[in-house]
Amino acid sequence: MSKRTGRLIALGVALAVLAPLGYLWATSLVPNDYSAAEMGYADYGGGPDSGGHAHKGGGHAHHGGTSVADLTGPRTGTPDVDVTLTARKATYQLASGETVDGYTLNGTSPGPLIRAQVGDLVQVTLVNDNVPDGATLHWHGIDVPNAEDGVAGVTQDAVPIGGTHVYRFLADQAGTYWYHSHQVSSELVKGGLFGTIVIGPQTPGEVIAAIHTYDGKRTINGRTGTQQVDLPAGTTARVRVINTDNAILRVGLIGTQSRVVAVDGRNVNNPTPVTAAFPLAAGARVDLEAVVPPGGMRLVAGSAALSLGIGSGSAPSGELPAETVDLLTYGAAAPLGFDPAAADRNFEYRIGRRPGFLDGRPGLWWTINGKKFPDVPMYMVAEGDVVRMTISNTSGQAHPMHLHGHHAVVLSRNGVAASGSPWWVDTLEVGNDETYEIAFVADNPGLWMDHCHNLPHATEGLMTHLMYVGVTTPYRIGGPAGNEPE
Ligand code: C2O
Ligand code: CU
Numbered sequence: 001m002s003k004r005t006g007r008l009i010a011l012g013v014a015l016a017v018l019a020p021l022g023y024l025w026a027t028s029l030v031p032n033d034y035s036a037a038e039m040g041y042a043d044y045g046g047g048p049d050s051g052g053h054a055h056k057g058g059g060h061a062h063h064g065g066t067s068v069a070d071l072t073g074p075r076t077g078t079p080d081v082d083v084t085l086t087a088r089k090a091t092y093q094l095a096s097g098e099t100v101d102g103y104t105l106n107g108t109s110p111g112p113l114i115r116a117q118v119g120d121l122v123q124v125t126l127v128n129d130n131v132p133d134g135a136t137l138h139w140h141g142i143d144v145p146n147a148e149d150g151v152a153g154v155t156q157d158a159v160p161i162g163g164t165h166v167y168r169f170l171a172d173q174a175g176t177y178w179y180h181s182h183q184v185s186s187e188l189v190k191g192g193l194f195g196t197i198v199i200g201p202q203t204p205g206e207v208i209a210a211i212h213t214y215d216g217k218r219t220i221n222g223r224t225g226t227q228q229v230d231l232p233a234g235t236t237a238r239v240r241v242i243n244t245d246n247a248i249l250r251v252g253l254i255g256t257q258s259r260v261v262a263v264d265g266r267n268v269n270n271p272t273p274v275t276a277a278f279p280l281a282a283g284a285r286v287d288l289e290a291v292v293p294p295g296g297m298r299l300v301a302g303s304a305a306l307s308l309g310i311g312s313g314s315a316p317s318g319e320l321p322a323e324t325v326d327l328l329t330y331g332a333a334a335p336l337g338f339d340p341a342a343a344d345r346n347f348e349y350r351i352g353r354r355p356g357f358l359d360g361r362p363g364l365w366w367t368i369n370g371k372k373f374p375d376v377p378m379y380m381v382a383e384g385d386v387v388r389m390t391i392s393n394t395s396g397q398a399h400p401m402h403l404h405g406h407h408a409v410v411l412s413r414n415g416v417a418a419s420g421s422p423w424w425v426d427t428l429e430v431g432n433d434e435t436y437e438i439a440f441v442a443d444n445p446g447l448w449m450d451h452c453h454n455l456p457h458a459t460e461g462l463m464t465h466l467m468y469v470g471v472t473t474p475y476r477i478g479g480p481a482g483n484e485p486e
Contacts (some may be wrong), residue, residue, distance in 0.1 A: 146446025175265025
């Protein structure tokens with residue numbers, strides 16, 4: 001074999017290896033500027049592809065119908081709650097004194113508590129003082145009209161330095177919620193660009209506990225270690241616990257029995273007293289109610305090292321019990337208000353993982369129905385549809401799945417039907433090798449994110465949308481505004 005032939009063979013072998021890799025690399029590139037409405041492929045879940053409600057069958061597709069930008073909250077009327085939040089990139093002190101490089105709202109992290117009563121018109125003006133990436137505010141768990149949802153590149157442009165954005169919505173469901181940037185959320189939320197929002201009356205026994213990890217320091221309301229809230233014995237305490245981190249955390253009250261009275265801003269029907277801990281998914285909230293005993297009680301977040309004594313004087317100390325509340329059977333069944341058996345759409349959201357390229361980067365990436373971002377299914381619905389979705393996970397890790405704009409009810413887990421209180425969620429922990437069936441009514445038109453709230457996972461492709469037929473968005477991911485929702 002001549003030297004030349006040898007070189008040609010070597011070249012041929014190299015090409016045989018590199019060309020497919022190059023192809024995979026090139027086809028994985030995500031455009032610098034694209035519309036979330038044109039992402040991936042439409043999955044109609046067995047329903048029609050027209051704008052009409054599935055029950056009415058057929059009909060003509062009317063595309064180019066409603067713009068996300070027009071799906072606003074009330075544009076007129078004097079707000080009952082009127083708050084301005086100024087976002088800053090800053091080096092700041094936690095309430096317990098540690099220094100953090102991150103982000104604040106009105107100089108603190110967590111940002112200010114926003115309190116509204118049911119029926120209030122809420123107006124929040126976001127001002128970006130100096131956050132280089134830009135910022136938005138998403139109302140996690142509040143099913144606001146789509147234009148108020150705060151997702152950069154989907155429902156608005158990221159607010160640049162010097163810019164402002166006004167959010168207006170009716171507070172129509174009492175509950176515990178939080179807000180956070182949905183521009184570069186994986187970085188900005190971790191750095192502190194979030195706060196709490198509670199809808200409903202402030203009772204004398206209200207305790208709010210937002211759990212967040214700053215630079216590896218886990219905190220409750222921005223304080224590391226143990227702390228104390230004074231409440232007289234006999235007070236009915238309602239402890240609103242919010243997990244703003246990326247991983248599930250067991251929380252609970254020790255020193256007494258408590259009742260799980262609400263989950264993700266929805267009341268639990270007939271909650272029984274428990275001592276078991278509650279598994280609080282990333283992004284999720286739980287309201288625990290208990291009468292403060294004479295010796296006090298203590299909220300434990302993960303371990304006794306991070307806890308909040310509640311009562312007068314010293315509260316008991318100790319770790320959480322090993323038992324865990326299971327919402328599949330907790331509380332008592334009650335009517336759902338719709339019939340999941342009469343579903344208009346049936347979707348599958350199968351979470352997997354495989355090696356390959358994502359936007360040109362080699363790695364091990366999440367997949368949805370076997371597809372890698374951005375070639376993922378777009379779940380298409382029409383207003384009024386009853387929607388069922390089966391979420392399964394064989395990816396090797398757990399994922400707290402968050403659907404914007406809607407609350408869904410859990411029908412079953414691993415084939416076992418839910419038998420307790422209706423289990424309404426906006427954020428559902430789907431463990432590895434678990435399968436959940438959920439259902440909801442498509443009653444909030446728009447283009448809604450449906451993603452993992454372990455936020456780095458969303459940047460790794462575990463992100464898609466629920467889309468109402470006929471809705472369009474003028475906003476672009478990337479583009480001049482630099483929109484980067486994850
Ligand atoms: Cu709390 Cu899409 O987010
Ligand atoms: Cu995940």
